[in-house]
Amino acid sequence: MIVLSGAALVLPDRILSPGTLVIEEGRIAEIRTDAASGGHADSHFAFHGHYIVPGFIDVHVHGVDGVDSLDMRPEGDAIGAIAERLPRYGVTAFCPTTVACGPEALGRVLDQVRRAREAPAARAARVLPAHLESNFINPEYAGAQPSGCLRSPRAALGSGRPGGSGGSRVDRSAKASAERAERPAERPDFTAADILTEIERAAPDVGIVTLASELDGGLDLVRWLASRGHRVSLGHSAATYEEALAAVASGARQATHLFNRMPPLGHRAPGLAGAVLQTDEVAAEIICDGAHVHPALIRTATTDHRRRVDGAPRGRDNRGQRADHGSGVPDAGRPRGSLAG
Numbered sequence: 001m002i003v004l005s006g007a008a009l010v011l012p013d014r015i016l017s018p019g020t021l022v023i024e025e026g027r028i029a030e031i032r033t034d035a036a037s038g039g040h041a042d043s044h045f046a047f048h049g050h051y052i053v054p055g056f057i058d059v060h061v062h063g064v065d066g067v068d069s070l071d072m073r074p075e076g077d078a079i080g081a082i083a084e085r086l087p088r089y090g091v092t093a094f095c096p097t098t099v100a101c102g103p104e105a106l107g108r109v110l111d112q113v114r115r116a117r118e119a120p121a122a123r124a125a126r127v128l129p130a131h132l133e134s135n136f137i138n139p140e141y142a143g144a145q146p147s148g149c150l151r152s153p154r155a156a157l158g159s160g161r162p163g164g165s166g167g168s169r170v171d172r173s174a175k176a177s178a179e180r181a182e183r184p185a186e187r188p189d190f191t192a193a194d195i196l197t198e199i200e201r202a203a204p205d206v207g208i209v210t211l212a213s214e215l216d217g218g219l220d221l222v223r224w225l226a227s228r229g230h231r232v233s234l235g236h237s238a239a240t241y242e243e244a245l246a247a248v249a250s251g252a253r254q255a256t257h258l259f260n261r262m263p264p265l266g267h268r269a270p271g272l273a274g275a276v277l278q279t280d281e282v283a284a285e286i287i288c289d290g291a292h293v294h295p296a297l298i299r300t301a302t303t304d305h306r307r308r309v310d311g312a313p314r315g316r317d318n319r320g321q322r323a324d325h326g327s328g329v330p331d332a333g334r335p336r337g338s339l340a341g
């Protein structure tokens, strides 16, 4: 038996302070409303002045401690290495997250995700299906994403896939050479359709896909992904308020790093951010490091969320997931002084 006493315990509905947590055989056996001593405990730890919170579930993790999800590591899987390192930051489950990349690199990550899910490592964070910050984002809002890897949703679905461009089948090789000819020096050799082929191949390990729904074919891609059970997240996007609502009506259920890499919230043009804030069906990531989003807007977003979730019917309280972004929890900065997101 392990007893953790005297801390403020963050419970689903309140903070209990002081409180005592009794753990037996790896599970919480009792929560006591006191700061009592350990009694017959094998181990007793006094945590006065500390918080004890549930493990964080982070839906947006590119990497940590210098390990990136897309790294090729001779010493082993990048995903396994990230899972091993996350618990020290309080993260006990996470969606490994990729930036826009080619199908081989994507496939390598998704294979690692599958292996980690099939055989979870002891004392590591649980690996959840991946989050693809995908190739289908708006080049104008790409931020830290490699622009040479961005592709068109219309091109992806135009190659004869159901839900594609409604009968206007596009010859894939012709499309591929057209794409390559456009910006040959900057465009790695793969097509938009190759990415969907990879998503189909590894479907159970693809959880969340971030995209910009306002791109040509974007709403078709939202429907294509949502109908296959993937969670569509709106981000790196210039979507207007109306375009964002259309994406939600098509099945989008999340927003990627709310406020970052999307047009600013305007009082006459609320945009994607405004649509997310007023839509119960949509969960939102927000980067709470104090640098990516002004604390006042974090307060506004979370207060608004809490007020409406408190009054929401059961089953509707799916908003307000928060996730960190960037490589490493303590450091959200990116090379060249720009911020991720």
Ligand SMILES: [Zn+2]
Residues within 6 Å of the ligand: 133, 143, 236, 256, 257, 261, 340, 341
């Ligand atoms: Zn991003």
